[in-house]
Amino acid sequence: MNTITSTTINWLYACNTEDVPLNGGVCVKFDHLQIALFHFSRRNEWYATQNLCPHKQQMALSRGMIGSHSGEPKVACPFHKKTFSLKDGRCLSDEDECQIGVYPVKVASGRVYIGFEITASSK
Ligand code: FES
DSSP: OOOEEEEEEEEEEEEEGGGSOTTEEEEEEETTEEEEEEEETTTTEEEEEESEETTTTEEOGGGSEEEEETTEEEEEOTTTOOEEETTTOBBOSTTOOOBOOEEOEEEETTEEEEEEEEEEEEO
């Protein structure tokens, strides 16, 4: 018997666009989960990542500085400046293997939504 797996994205309202500083971030809480939401206005792009920096387990990435690394959008943790890709969460600080989770973002009518994947299996 074959198992069919499907993935859908559940979009949760995070905040309004004006709640996020230009070229900066905020922390959005969904129950116990903290998400760092960034408006990279210089590039007209939005990103969301986990707020937890995996280096020393600090809830800090929403307060990090955003910028670009060879064209790749990135955030630098405010504690020890490890940098992570905002696209796929890879650590861009060369000696490190740690990675962060990233989430899709969409903006509609001045409202910002963060997407969470839901995977379902059926036989
Ligand atoms: S806690 Fe983030 S770089 Fe160290």
